[in-house]
Amino acid sequence: MTQFLSLLLNGISLGAIYALIALGFVIIFKASEVVSFTHGSLLLLGAYSIARLSEPLGFFLGAVVGVAITALAALAIERLIINRLRGAPVISLAIVTIGVDIILLTELIRRIGSDILNVPHPWGGGSFRIGDVGISQNRLIATIVAGVLIALFFAAFKYSSWGVSMRASAEDGETAALMGIRLGRVSALAWVVAGALAGVAALFLVGSPTPGVSPTVYTVALRAFPAAILGGLDSTGGALVGGLLIGMAESFAAGYQDQLLFLGRGFGDVVPYIVMIAVLLVRPSGLFGTKELTRV
Amino acid sequence: MLSIDALHVTYGGAVQAVRGVSMEVPDGKVVAVLGSNGAGKTTLLRTISGTLRLHRGKIESGSVRFDGAELGSRDPAQTVRMGLVQVPEGRRIFGRLTVEENLRAGGMGSRDKAAKAKAQDRVYEMFPVLKERSAQRGALLSGGEQQMLAIGRALMASPRLLLLDEPSLGLAPRIIGQIGDVIAEINRQGTSVLLVEQNATMALGVADLAYVLDVGEVSLSGDARELARTDEVQRLYLGHDSDQPQKRSAAVSGKTLSRWKQ
Numbered sequence: 001m002t003q004f005l006s007l008l009l010n011g012i013s014l015g016a017i018y019a020l021i022a023l024g025f026v027i028i029f030k031a032s033e034v035v036s037f038t039h040g041s042l043l044l045l046g047a048y049s050i051a052r053l054s055e056p057l058g059f060f061l062g063a064v065v066g067v068a069i070t071a072l073a074a075l076a077i078e079r080l081i082i083n084r085l086r087g088a089p090v091i092s093l094a095i096v097t098i099g100v101d102i103i104l105l106t107e108l109i110r111r112i113g114s115d116i117l118n119v120p121h122p123w124g125g126g127s128f129r130i131g132d133v134g135i136s137q138n139r140l141i142a143t144i145v146a147g148v149l150i151a152l153f154f155a156a157f158k159y160s161s162w163g164v165s166m167r168a169s170a171e172d173g174e175t176a177a178l179m180g181i182r183l184g185r186v187s188a189l190a191w192v193v194a195g196a197l198a199g200v201a202a203l204f205l206v207g208s209p210t211p212g213v214s215p216t217v218y219t220v221a222l223r224a225f226p227a228a229i230l231g232g233l234d235s236t237g238g239a240l241v242g243g244l245l246i247g248m249a250e251s252f253a254a255g256y257q258d259q260l261l262f263l264g265r266g267f268g269d270v271v272p273y274i275v276m277i278a279v280l281l282v283r284p285s286g287l288f289g290t291k292e293l294t295r296v
Numbered sequence: 297m298l299s300i301d302a303l304h305v306t307y308g309g310a311v312q313a314v315r316g317v318s319m320e321v322p323d324g325k326v327v328a329v330l331g332s333n334g335a336g337k338t339t340l341l342r343t344i345s346g347t348l349r350l351h352r353g354k355i356e357s358g359s360v361r362f363d364g365a366e367l368g369s370r371d372p373a374q375t376v377r378m379g380l381v382q383v384p385e386g387r388r389i390f391g392r393l394t395v396e397e398n399l400r401a402g403g404m405g406s407r408d409k410a411a412k413a414k415a416q417d418r419v420y421e422m423f424p425v426l427k428e429r430s431a432q433r434g435a436l437l438s439g440g441e442q443q444m445l446a447i448g449r450a451l452m453a454s455p456r457l458l459l460l461d462e463p464s465l466g467l468a469p470r471i472i473g474q475i476g477d478v479i480a481e482i483n484r485q486g487t488s489v490l491l492v493e494q495n496a497t498m499a500l501g502v503a504d505l506a507y508v509l510d511v512g513e514v515s516l517s518g519d520a521r522e523l524a525r526t527d528e529v530q531r532l533y534l535g536h537d538s539d540q541p542q543k544r545s546a547a548v549s550g551k552t553l554s555r556w557k558q
């Protein structure tokens with residue numbers, strides 16, 4: 001039971017981080033109709049910037065500037081490339097984002113080299129315990145921050161002018177434009193928000209129990225992607241549920257590894273994809289996705 | 297107010313959709329544009345509202361001026377801020393947004409909160425059913441209510457000139473009559489209207505001036521009441537093949553009948 005609760009708690013905290021990244025995927029898809037594969041390198045850029053800047057600037061300022069850099073990088077990608085290709089087929093745009101991702105990733109790997117950069121989280125590597133159920137303090141704080149950010153995001157999405165513009169243009173871009181909504185601005189803002197969320201996710205991903213910033217941070221985004229897909233790529237609620245689902249599945253698969261030994265070691269790493277495929281077999285457009293994404 | 301001069305528009309550099317159209321919408325008037333499918337009506341509206349580029353269309357020559365300012369190169373958001381708002385064909389309300397959110401979306405072009413609150417009061421006063429259903433999703437409204445919402449949404453931007461693209465499309469004759477009354481009321485409150493229609497009975501009933509478009513060119517124009525009496529309009533749009541007087545509802549179906557006979 002203790003183990004179960006422990007794994008559940010860790011799964012939720014991991015899932016909350018996935019949800020931050022998956023929300024980014026979803027709003028970019030809604031606003032720009034692009035399946036953005038740039039998130040892996042944006043995540044790594046966030047982690048790298050925070051690690052490099054927290055030494056000269058101190059942790060908190062370094063974190064803020066690092067998140068801002070990630071958001072600006074996302075904005076630059078949107079303004080310089082995606083916005084200029086408006087109207088191009090979805091597939092071409094997706095391939096373009098893969099290209100951007102590879103360029104950015106290669107540069108970051110070159111800079112990081114074989115080091116593991118350390119981010120000096122003030123809360124350190126300690127863990128928080130209630131009885132025998134434990135979670136690293138970093139993950140606990142991550143869960144709280146992610147929870148607050150996700151709540152803020154959903155409130156803004158539902159009530160703010162930005163949210164209404166965003167949902168209107170996601171549903172029918174041309175009509176939204178006819179109502180005076182500036183599609184370019186909606187798209188740019190979506191990328192900024194997605195970049196900032198990825199930056200925050202990076203901040204916590206490189207703390208305990210993960211050792212530090214190494215290129216493997218990149219693979220986390222690859223696990224948030226199934227989270228967005230299985231929730232339904234055009235559903236923000238789906239991204240949250242998908243993130244939590246993937247986080248928990250991964251945590252349980254890793255925790256009960258010994259019982260799952262017949263499936264082989266390292267089963268936890270492939271669980272996100274197995275869950276995604278299983279969900280898509282039953283619901284091809286994801287748990288909360290719209291059935292028909294393209295209108296005639 | 298709106299003045300179109302010798303306008304030529306093509307799609308993809310090949311298809312000529314509008315060929316040398318000239319048109320005037322005087323301040324405070326309702327102007328109707330009649331024409332069958334493919335006459336260039338929608339292209340004309342796209343050119344005015346700035347959505348032509350989204351459809352790979354291009355102005356080859358001629359000009360579209362609103363209060364003297366050239367509209368050709370502007371994007372839709374700029375056009376809205378100049379006071380020119382289009383209600384798209386087929387209503388195109390945001391089905392997943394509530395009625396109230398649809399209206400909010402309509403006011404996104406301006407930052408003037410007081411003006412938007414006033415516009416919303418006006419919309420709710422004009423369409424009380426929208427107020428009753430303000431928390432419902434747009435998709436749940438009936439066709440007629442959706443058209444009211446589409447018009448109300450456009451009024452949220454407090455336009456000086458309202459462009460309507462076939463507001464009668466797919467609606468019952470009784471509802472079409474109501475739409476006509478709504479257009480007259482909007483005009484009475486000081487908004488000029490450019491009404492593109494296939495339903496000539498309603499359009500000519502509410503309009504001051506009218507133009508008939510035929511394969512991208514203006515074939516007839518003039519005072520709406522006079523135009524309604526001409527043979528061509530009677531035959532093509534009002535369905536009066538013989539001298540038999542017909543009722544309004546019969547006129548709507550008569551149009552379809554005459555087309556099948558050809």
